[in-house]
Amino acid sequence: MNKKQKATLGSVLVLFVLAVSGWFLHTHTLSVLQPAGPVGTKERNLIIFCVAISAVIVVPVFGMLIYIARRYHEDNHHGRDKYHPELDGNRKAEAIWWLVPTFIMIIISIVTWNSSYALDPFKKLASDRPTMHIQVVAMDWKWLFIYPEQRVASINYVYIPVGTPVDFEITSDTVMTSFWVPQLGGQMYAMPGMSTHLNLEAAKIGQYNGVAANISGKGFADQKFTVGAVRADLFPQTIASLRASSNVLGQTEYAALTHPSTMSSPKYYRSVTPGLYDTIMMKYMMPMADNTHVHQGAY
Secondary structure (H helix, E strand, O other): OOHHHHHHHHHHHHHHHHHHHHHHHOOOOOOHOOOOOOOHHHHHHHHHHHHHHHHHHHHHHHHHHHHHHHHHHOOOOOOOOOOOOHHHHOHHHHHHHHHHHHHHHHHHHHHHHHHHHHHHOOOOOOOOOOOEEEEEEEOOOOEEEEEOOEEEEEOOEEEEOOOOOEEEEEOOOOOOOOEEEOOOOEEEEOOOOOEEEEEEOOOOEEEEEEOOOOOOOOHHOOOEEEEEEEEEHHHHHHHHHHOOOOEEHHHHHHHHHOOOOOOOOOEEOHHHHHHHHHHHOOOOOOOOOOOOOOOOOOO
């Protein structure tokens, strides 16, 4: 195969890869690139920036690699591969390979500093509406959502009002896992005995898929949930529909939920034992002979 044929084959392969990549992006929805909230939008923009700045570095490097390999190949007999010892200590060359990386690192440092602060998951989102509080408990292999202010609970489906900041307070009653809603924002780890926070907001009505983004056992693949973003004025009606459920989440019912299992459909509870989230947290914080001191009634 001569050089022209090799060049043609290389070009065809590059075009093929680009075509397949374009087809995939056109026919598949990448959740992180389809944000539905302010946090998700900022993270999408950060991903695009990282790809662009990486291209600024990677494309010239690989371009020079191909150029140098072709120019100084041992079969090159055109006199272009002469040794130039005077390039050692060349100020122009050294300025390029020192100043350009330095400039790029300065840009990356500024963006990293600003984005780390702006996207701090514990940071409350700026809004003219009060932040809503939802407690999240990771279990084998399901997600429990407790609305402490509304005094209801649900499994694998959580409703939030559009345009309202939501503070998800997250813990685990099993091994460590990770709470992630790709279209709304980044992930946050759920760990036994620790309470973490993830502040998110939905900008439009819709249903957004959530997953456990950390392998946690046999049923990990089915540990999924849905965030239903509804109109803010209809949110009270949504909570009222949850209260119409006949299920009550007391200590006995919760104990049954802790057994490893998956749920194919959401489940709702019209009331929940007071302080259940704190009880789950504290049993990993100190030895407890039993939980009989916890109030057994429901809201």
